[in-house]
Amino acid sequence: MKKAGVFIAFLAVASSVALAVASLDPCASSSSSKVVQLSLSLPPGLGSSREGDVRLGSRKGVEDKFAPRFDGLRFIEMLVTVSSSCRPLVRKKAALCLLRLYRKNPDVVNIDGWSDRMSQLLDERDLGVLTSVMSLFVAIVSNNVEAYWNCLPKCVKILERLGRNQDVPQEYTYHGIPSPWIQVKTMRALQYFPTIEDPNTRRALFEVLQRILMGTDVVKNVNKNNAVHAILFEALALENMTRMLLVSDVQDIIKSHQAQIIISLKDPDISIRRRALDLLYGMCDVTNAKDIVEELLQYLNTADFAMREELALKAAILAEKFAPDLSWYVDVILQLIDKAGDFVSDDIWYRVVQFVTNNEDLQPYAAAKAREYLEKPALHETMVKVSAYLLGEYSHLLARRTGCTLKEIFIIINEKLPTVTTSTVAILLSTYAKILMHNHPPDPELQEQIWSIFRKYESCIDVEIQQRAVEYIALCNKGAALVDVLAEMPKFPERQSALLKKAEVAEVDTAEQSAIRIRSQQQTSNALVVTDQRPTEGSLPVSQLGLVRMPSEASTQDQTSFQDEGMTKENGVITEVVPQDVPPADLLGDLLGSLAINGSPATAVPVEQRNQNLLSVVEATPEAAGPFTLTIVDNQPNSIQPIVNIAERFNELCLKDSGVLYEDPHIQVQCPLEFVNLRASRDVAVLDFSYKFGTAMVNVKLRLPAVINKFLQPISVTAEEFFDQWKSLSGPPLKLQEVLRGVKPLSLPEIANLFTSLHLAVNPGIDTNPNNLIACTTFYSESTRATLCLIRVETDPSDRTQLRITIASGDPTLTLKERIKEYLVNIPTQTPSAVVAPLQPQSPVTPVAYNDPGAMLAGLL
């Protein structure tokens, strides 16, 4: 009988796991524990070698094979639970066998109603069996804590038993410590349970933990040291989780370890440094946050580069989570930016701005701090950004302090202007605009200085900056309206910290979900509670996508479309106006932004474009959706065919989400438009937007940024292809040549950049003359399809102010070459050219820069 069992089991090894499990059946009837033991070894043991084969086959098939045989499982369960008469060797293997099968497929192993059995199992006296049982318990508890509350006191009992070294056989002590593995596993299991309700159990656990925390000393024996610290660290983790830190003497004990951990931050081994950082992060709470964060800040100076980003993020999160007061939080983040600006992601400083905006008490303090930092000689760019932003918003609160007049603030910010990159310049320009707004009574000198800066950037090659400059100038001319538009940013709606989200992203693939992660998902940042945030727009679903978009960014986008549109007096034929619900780009939404159908999130309303009057108008007519219509303006008959039911689309657009458009004035509606270019044209695409307010008709004509170079696609050609084409196209109108004089001196790379941004692919090496430039592109339209265009620029190295340009394309009707020619002539010279003024009436929202071709071209870039 014995041998038969072994033989069957052995055969099973050769065939498959399914058979192995099958072989459990005959074994079940066998009374020999050796046979049972051997067959138990198979499924888990095979996991390592045979799993691959099983996976290769269809999973379903495998399960089918398993299913009828799972009486074998019952047998294992029985072995584990009931038959304490079985030898320990068999029972512990049975427990692990069950665990392995449970991991493979939790549904197959039926553990319903196991809590009582589990509780029995935890009474086990044999520590070998207990080790296995505890592994099984951790796996089961990690999936479902609720059902196993009755096991909690048992776990504490086990810890007590081991902690006091009662009833532990000599063979299960490791360097004098009662099985550290069980202790560690038990504490792991306890970590899955939230706070313990029962006071007796809690006290018992607390005593055990205290014994561990106090009793752990560094000893000479390395192995013993390892074991006691293994227990200690788990205890610390559990301690921290159960938040039993309230008793002061325990706190002191932990603090003594805290010092040790902080020292470990300087350990020569990077993995220890990382661990120490993680541990500090984990054990931080309201009481020691200040110390730990300050320690982290100091450490930032010397930390490895590989760790700095993580370090900065963690310090920022801790500061946010446990900030005793918000001014401290602002201090920490500013220090963080100062010390490790390169490693501070944008999210971090956005968060500061968010807090400051939401807490009025904090605003003067933050502004003063920002002012202090600006005096430092070498300043990280992120610091310039955040300081400039804060001072722009709140510098007027400092007006009474010395050295904080608007003018002085302007001067100190302006010192940074030449050294910063474009993204920062954009923020600085907004700051200047805000300073200008607070300039009461007007200081003509300051005003002139700011205006001169705006004027300088009005022709900046960077679209973003140029747009800001142009718009701010326009706004300045509006006089009193400026104050409305540039008013202080509204409060941010409450969000989950993007930083926390970011920290959570690190997904770990382990057999059991980490208790720490489960807990951290349940916790919320308490810093948010501190903000005196009034609940905003209760009906609005608050986006969980993390941080709200910062004003700077939001306005960037809005302005981009605005500017483009403002520049678009050129060609372009609008054909289909197709509002869509899921916008890939927000075009109309942004356009309408100025008309106040804007607002969710409310903060995304760019200050510069906020129009209070219209807002109130809209608020006054909640049922205004009725008289709206959306039609397409035929500025070119036959060129525009609506392809969808406009009315239906409009309703969908307006009524989405809430069902009523103006129930809430802050609902933002986005409406992307798609353009098809029918043929080359110089006409402007205009969206005629009108609605009725009461009896008054409001009409706005919005120019759309459908410029010709949007329909270009860069293409690279070989020298052969190029010359073939070039020769086949000869003479006007296929090939046009012109010598341009009075060009603003541009180096060849600069011209190449210009071309690239116009969607013209520069092909180096085709022209052997290094002073010449060849570019190619393809123009798309409905009537002409793809048309190849070749451009050649010949420059004179001795006189950069003149160049000769030749443009060739296969379509004589293509006005594109005219346009490109004009761009190239006009842009560098920055003088008004003979270009025909826009045929369309001026759009009321974009009165700016129409006559500045330089700005125009830059806008097209």
Next chain:
Amino acid sequence: MIRAVIVMNTQGKPRLLKFYEFQPPEKQQELTRSVFAVLSGRPDNVSNFVETDAIFGSGTRLVYKHLATLYFVFVFDSCENELAMLDLIQVLVETLDRCFKNVCELDIVFNFNKMHTILDEIIFGGQVLETSSERVLKAVEEISRLEKSSSSVSFVPKSVSGRFGR
């Protein structure tokens, strides 16, 4: 859970490879090579814990002990305590030592079957099965008794076990 147990010498030659999740042989070799590359670059005075996200996937760590000419390496995920794993290596080594009396690399080379049996009694399907070296030894002895008594099935060819067994 424990993902793998690797015993290799300081030249990078594997003496025992045990993966508790299926890995094809080529992958096993590759993993062994990467582990050796990590270990050989570490001086003696640094920590015995290494994060191996790049080799074994995210969240995995390895703990190793360098004893005489051998590296004992345990790879595991975040469900296990590193120091407990280090202790477990110690248990494994102590058990080997008891079994072979002053264990050296050659013992492991010639008695690989015994080595596997011992390991299987300590770690089972990636979980800690037994932590008492006395109990492990008892189980191992029982298995070898069983082997001897069952003449029809021998797990290791007689010629090999007879020549090198003690």
